[in-house]
Amino acid sequence: MDEATFLESYEPAAFERPSVAVDLILMSVVDGAPAVLLARRDQHPFQGDWALPGGFVGIGESLDEAAHRILAEKAHMADAWVEQLYTFGAVDRDPRMRIISVAYFALIPATAFAAALKAAPELALARLTVQQAGPAEARLAEGEQLALAFDHGDMLGVAMQRLRGKLDYSGIAFALLPELFTLRALQDVYEAILDTRLNKPAFRRRMLDRGWLAPTGARETGASFRPAELYRYQPPR
Template sequence: MAGVPSIDHDPASYDRPAVTVDLVLMSIVDRAPVVLLMRRPIEPDLGKWALPGGFVRIDESLDDAARRILRDKAHMADAYIEQLYTFGDLDRDPRARVITVTYFALLPPDRFGDALKSSPDLTLAEIIVPWADETGGPVEVTDDSGPVALAFDHAAILGLAMLRLRGKLNYSTIGFALLPETFTLRALQDVHEAILGATLNKPAFRRRMLEKGWIEPTGIRETGASFRPAELYRLRTDF
């Protein structure tokens, strides 16, 4: 048709960016948020810590790539992971134009035991959030030796993961993924305080959790407590 610009639908006429998958696998240890990192064995950023990740193969879906990386690089047999966000800044990888799709999971700390034992190039590092508002931004990461320099834009990826997690904590049951099947209200508050980076009023927090209707008492009390054992709760099965 006259006056209508032609549109080239031939894929070969376009540049082809590479696609990777990165995994944000988080937990709570000693009342602090932590993330699983792997030491990079190659350039760029040789020796730096990074989120477990890798390139998507031409014959696999994004979900299949995420499960492969979970198995081969994070050394975890299975976990419920879901897409978090896609990062595509032009200069995020000096090798080429690389777009990464990040997957996210919250896991109890005992789920990382076998992975950490299987590879000296894996570590759980503490996440330090330097911002308190809703705008977010990159976070800092530290381990027993001090601050950890992250590869690529992984500090920004972790920052978005923390921002999303804080945002979802009040209206979803996402935080319960960090708890065993039965837990005390004290343990539940510890999880919320670790994620939010703030101390919460104990009576107000417990009242709010009970009013939400998410949890129910088990009628069982914890064992091994020094003082009066606290009652154990569980997430309701209809949530």
């Protein structure tokens, strides 16, 4: 039997097939704490709980295409650079049926969420709390803890661990900063992600020694004290 004949007689319905979904973990730092974009669910299951923007992958689209479609439709953001984080496939992760979810991850400046939050009242930027390992907890600015749908607390825990792990060998933190920034602002981002205070002289020496920072000669404006020098991220070659 040649391949053409085999494919013609092949019966896909002979095998059970799980559905595939994409969930977006769009993170930022807000008021010194890591934060994530969540949507309040208006239907079962988990009606009224909070979830990551997500949806099913269409039969005719790739995972990346689905991620960018959901970014526009559910997160109300025109564009963002997202990358695959992890695949979540626990058998009972969704009470409806067997669904495998591919989580996509991005770090985005808090200001970039303004239009989405204004356009969609069901969206919120929630602050995250996570231990060294395990699921994350999410709270609104006023302190209310949010009930997270599905296994999205686990997804957020994995995202935070991945983010913390990448800080030391990548420039991922610079995605949360404007083009020009101070060393103080950079340390604030690191402390928010790591949830710990860092020694100021040691941190600055380590950052400068890596060769990631290019001094601009300019200084911040509007400071009530001696203006700090502004730097630009210089990706390693």
